[in-house]
Amino acid sequence: MSRADRFLKACRLESVDAVPVWLMRQAGRYMQEYRDIRGRHSFLELCKRPSLAVEVMLQPLDAFELDAAILFSDILVLVEAMGIEVRYEERQGPILPDPPRTPEALRSLRAPDPEEDLGFVLEAIRLGREALAGRVPLIGFAGAPFTLATYILEGGSPRDFLSTKKLMYQLPDAFGSLMMTLTEAVASFLRAQAEAGAQALQIFDTWAVALAPADYERYVLAHMQRLVEEVRSAADVPIIYFSLGASTLAGLLKLVGADVISFDWKIDLGEARALLGPRIAVQGNLDPLALFQPREVLERTVRLIVEKAGRWPGYIFNLGHGIHPSTPVDRVAFLVETVHSCLPCARREGGAG
């Protein structure tokens, strides 16, 4: 077995020879190679020119023994493809200067045609698969409907979620209709990514953290379930669900139907596994800033996480959120080595390895 297999086998709860590891935002500013290319091209150019997206995607794979590649893109390209302007400002996150705000404007939104409106993403996946040549699997991704809804309704990164929750509470039909449109858009986008060659799909629900469990259950869960069903009916690839607030919603997240739940660092992964049971794989959950720990402390931290998470098959090491731009590169190499040196769980549930 090699880097080519570990990640997908872990997603499918199969035995692996070593704990697979990849890192959210593994292609990013912490690498000199990335900063060099960003000196010549804007973030959006990297997303929209498939050859550049592939070049950037490969950088961390050449530098570290990572077990998966992830499409270089942004969750808001889908929103832009729906006709909503998105600006990426340095150091302050995306801004949507004129998003639809009235129920009528929201109702008029349509799911884009992936091949026509997001062809550059599908092309990056096709080129990426070619360039990877089976070295490691390629993960596609999209934002979750609720998270995309908050960007639209707040006009950018949410501060207090007031506009989102006002619509959700006061005009639940308009909110539900927006969620349905976004669910359809995300589903067809993810299906198209799988068709283009993505071998796993991660759904980022960054802002579900805003919701009380009862509200997640009432306003979000059914859409997520439909999304997962629709993707699965057309694409036989593992689906990973990540939420920055997953820790507080763990009991509900297992109902979404994803193959893998990816956790932030604010939960004991042993407890998370106990909550999810042995039929759902787990991904996570190192605090990205733990990469600033001295090596011997980092090693202990990593081993503790693997110990807690790895008692059952179906474990993928990752950060609890994107890597910090000022992370020391040598620490990333050390992290990957340390994870690979941990003994994975080899036993299948209820049987011998």
Added chain:
Amino acid sequence: MSRADRFLKACRLESVDAVPVWLMRQAGRYMQEYRDIRGRHSFLELCKRPSLAVEVMLQPLDAFELDAAILFSDILVLVEAMGIEVRYEERQGPILPDPPRTPEALRSLRAPDPEEDLGFVLEAIRLGREALAGRVPLIGFAGAPFTLATYILEGGSPRDFLSTKKLMYQLPDAFGSLMMTLTEAVASFLRAQAEAGAQALQIFDTWAVALAPADYERYVLAHMQRLVEEVRSAADVPIIYFSLGASTLAGLLKLVGADVISFDWKIDLGEARALLGPRIAVQGNLDPLALFQPREVLERTVRLIVEKAGRWPGYIFNLGHGIHPSTPVDRVAFLVETVHSCLPCARREGGAG
């Protein structure tokens, strides 16, 4: 029984005639009376002139049937009393333009003398008790050591906690010494507040949310335990511990030793109670933005929370965080009425009421 007793009895796990309720930031911009006085005085003036602090503290008690008053102040007055400049800028949170950053500068910090350096807070409590004349109890408060440490180390509201975690991971002795100084400062400040007449004390640990459970256990828990012990040894008043991230740390929070744990809205309060057991009271946990729900939805939301939390004695209704400045005032009145109309748990643990 009346508003004079409910809150303190609930803190002490005793039976009550109605579920007590108060709201974090109940004196605030959502009230016209508050905006009027803020038109004439800065936020800091309100904090530092005891007569104004008392006037503002009383505003929500005159308007709503709340069961407790809370000192009008800010957690950073303690930091300022340590000789660190704090600026309050409109709409962007506090800024510490020149906080100590080197280990030496941090080590030279000293706990202030409450009577000498924070006399205005103690005077506001004395005057407040007089003005309340037993109508409802008065809650004093302070920031938790970790939360104050993040403000100092990040120079204001934390974005990514990089400076805090770098110090914590890379110079754990310097971080520990800062935590010890802050623990001593908070302990003596809270003891002085109790001596001045505060009948309960709430400790705000807003930024503990940044920490993985293992890091909270390693770097914060012992300080919190010492803080609670030191306050308790000198003051016979209930201690409430609030963390905006409490939900993910619930299993650890019960080890702190507080009488009451106050939760944000990102946890099912039934699960939280099960985790804490029947000997620790619980406060919370309505999403502040749920006050934008239509009345009939809000009523259901409130009743569901009370039902889940109120199966044991020792429950205080509150928001999961401070009230939003644009909250409709009529909804606050409705909320308080609704909570009081809920049947409280009258049975003591293991016996009939």
